[in-house]
Amino acid sequence: MAQQFQEPPLFSHVANTCINHVVYITIILTSFDPSSAAEVCRMQSPPIERDIFNHPSICHDILRQLLAYSFVPINFYIGQDCDLIPNLSTRLCESVLQRSGVHINYFQVFITVFQTHCCYNVVGTPFFFQADELPSREMVQRMTCDGGEHSLPAGAMALKRFLIQDEQEDPCAICIKDFNSGDNAARLPCSHVFHPDCILQWFVQKSTCPLCCFACSCVS
């Protein structure tokens, strides 16, 4: 069960990596049970946890471990892809335990977008999830839609990711490079096809199809 708290967590950390992909990851906040008032107070000064998660290399390692355990190549994910990562949170907690000896019981969910220019958007949730749970697809979608200043481009939810089967697709209209068999591609509701990296970079400005101006705003 998700539990909501009025105050946001004191700290959160995102891997500071320049990757041209959207990555769905989770970040650990505390090893204490937030349902207890006393434990919530202790969250204010968890020196060990703070030191651990303030260290940049830990975040990098966590991200790498996460992706390695998930057996999913670094690529672009949006809400529905979380089904591809079973037992995500359990694996994450196990990797942290192995690395630092800290038992993780609760975590918060973020969606992170890494873009070409090394900037990133983060969508956070005020909810804590138990270590063996994943947020629902609806939760992820709502996080994405409600992100505000830091959020996935609204049109990202409209993309359908697929691999090019043949080579008859027109080239990507943004980078004017041909699609080869096996390339990652993203199809908009209007059926136009682009490279995921190309269309997401455009969606940061405007969530419309570059070719036909179809509005790909998020349907929530």
Add this chain to the structure above:
Amino acid sequence: MIDLARVQKELVECSKDAEGSGIKVCPKSDNLVLLIGTIPGPVGTPYEGGIFQIDITLPDGYPFEPPKMKFKTKVWHPNISSQSGAICLDILKDQWSPALTLKTALLSVQALLSAPQPDDPQDAVVAQQYLKDYQTFVNTARYWTESFAKESSRGIEDKVQKLVEMGFPEAQVRSILEAVGGDENLALERLL
């Protein structure tokens, strides 16, 4: 960082159709950030017969940001500043799309010459004249075309002639003059 591979492809595409459309794009610098576009004045307009040069600068965010375009050739048009050459055109501003190219942008500028939009002017004086004294507008636009757009063309022929008389091959002279936007001194530097 500009997508240089895409710009290269655009230049190739433009040169393929240059004869048919009359629209050309040439690099002005080695880094492909500065370019010169050339468009013919549309038939049936006061700009007919003119050759108009447009300065093009590609921002770092290209193609996710529109290219910056400005008329280098003086032109009398409600949506183009008669002083600075600034162009009021939606696809060069908020209506830009990364699927548009330098060629399609230049085609849109050419279309703007055919269909002025005086209600959304860049040059208030010209727009005023267009609305209140259309015939004078047409006469002035034609005069400016004769004076600047065609003189520019004749000027290029004169420069070609000069450089050919200095002993350089005509074909090479023409391509280099085109590449440097008609600057005779710059062309001479490259020929030597």
